[in-house]
Amino acid sequence: LQAMSDNEQDWLALRPQEPSPSQCCGGGCKPCIYDVYEKELAQWERAKAKQDKSLLMEKKEQSNNSVLNPDTFTAFSVSSVEQLTEDTYQYKFELPGNSSLRLSLGQHIVLRGVVNGLEVQRAYTPISPGNAEGYFEVLIKCYEAGLMSQYIKTWRKGDVVFWRGPFGGFPYQPNKHGELLMLASGTGLAPMLPILQSITDDEEDETFVTLVGCFPTFDKIYLKPLLRDLARYWNIRILYVLSQETSLEKLPWSYRENTYTGRLNEDLMKTIINSCRRQPFVLICGSSSFNEDMIRYLKAAGIEENSCFVF
Numbered sequence: 001l002q003a004m005s006d007n008e009q010d011w012l013a014l015r016p017q018e019p020s021p022s023q024c025c026g027g028g029c030k031p032c033i034y035d036v037y038e039k040e041l042a043q044w045e046r047a048k049a050k051q052d053k054s055l056l057m058e059k060k061e062q063s064n065n066s067v068l069n070p071d072t073f074t075a076f077s078v079s080s081v082e083q084l085t086e087d088t089y090q091y092k093f094e095l096p097g098n099s100s101l102r103l104s105l106g107q108h109i110v111l112r113g114v115v116n117g118l119e120v121q122r123a124y125t126p127i128s129p130g131n132a133e134g135y136f137e138v139l140i141k142c143y144e145a146g147l148m149s150q151y152i153k154t155w156r157k158g159d160v161v162f163w164r165g166p167f168g169g170f171p172y173q174p175n176k177h178g179e180l181l182m183l184a185s186g187t188g189l190a191p192m193l194p195i196l197q198s199i200t201d202d203e204e205d206e207t208f209v210t211l212v213g214c215f216p217t218f219d220k221i222y223l224k225p226l227l228r229d230l231a232r233y234w235n236i237r238i239l240y241v242l243s244q245e246t247s248l249e250k251l252p253w254s255y256r257e258n259t260y261t262g263r264l265n266e267d268l269m270k271t272i273i274n275s276c277r278r279q280p281f282v283l284i285c286g287s288s289s290f291n292e293d294m295i296r297y298l299k300a301a302g303i304e305e306n307s308c309f310v311f
Contacts, residue, residue: 014056028167070166111163179277185290216242218242
């Protein structure tokens with residue numbers, strides 16, 4: 001067998017790497033990381049056929065102009081890191097001048113991290129208002145064994161991080177639904193916050209909202225001051241379901257009447273829906289098992305899938 005020529009080896013080294021399944025965020029992004037790979041592979045094959053490496057130079061892998069783009073990763077610098085609970089952090093990123101990400105409600109952006117030479121991508125939903133100027137904020141839960149978490153935990157103020165997007169989102173329109181029922185588990189709170197803030201910022205929007213936040217314990221409820229402020233609005237009601245608390249006695253007085261202990265199950269779901277002021281349209285965000293459970297309980301309570309939106 002003839003040894004591979006140096007030229008062949010050079011080309012092989014330049015061939016784009018196929019993404020591993022863990023690199024796809026599963027968010028239905030357009031373009032997906034696999035689309036980007038297909039595009040780069042086609043470009044590599046064209047260049048190799050013509051034996052012209054300069055054809056690979058048009059590869060716009062990342063950009064530093066701080067304008068968010070679905071196709072390329074853009075650099076943003078971390079301006080602050082705040083630990084909210086033992087495993088959850090709020091990260092603030094700088095935007096040049098008074099620019100804004102201009103996200104539609106509930107849209108997510110995709111983060112790229114490199115861990116042990118392996119590229120990983122994950123989707124997160126900014127919790128700052130879509131029109132926030134000069135910054136955006138993301139709520140991230142870090143997992144002990146998570147690849148991306150290992151990378152995120154190293155972030156310090158001033159570090160540069162790469163994002164692309166935006167993708168997805170919920171096509172919210174003021175006053176379209178009489179009442180929104182938001183079912184959020186843990187960081188599933190993230191896409192709900194910009195929608196809540198857009199409702200409270202708009203005096204003409206009279207949509208009722210019932211937000212149900214599911215957390216393990218009282219200490220693990222994120223962003224309590226922000227949620228407390230939102231709950232002061234006449235049309236916003238916030239309920240908590242704490243799966244690992246057994247009694248309400250230890251909770252502050254102000255939380256006792258709107259908190260349930262144990263899990264959000266079929267019976268509690270019926271109770272909550274019966275307490276809604278109008279027939280609700282339901283927004284769901286949590287782990288895939290949480291989302292499946294919620295859809296099942298909603299069905300049992302008479303809410304059809306076309307009255308639900310899962311982030």
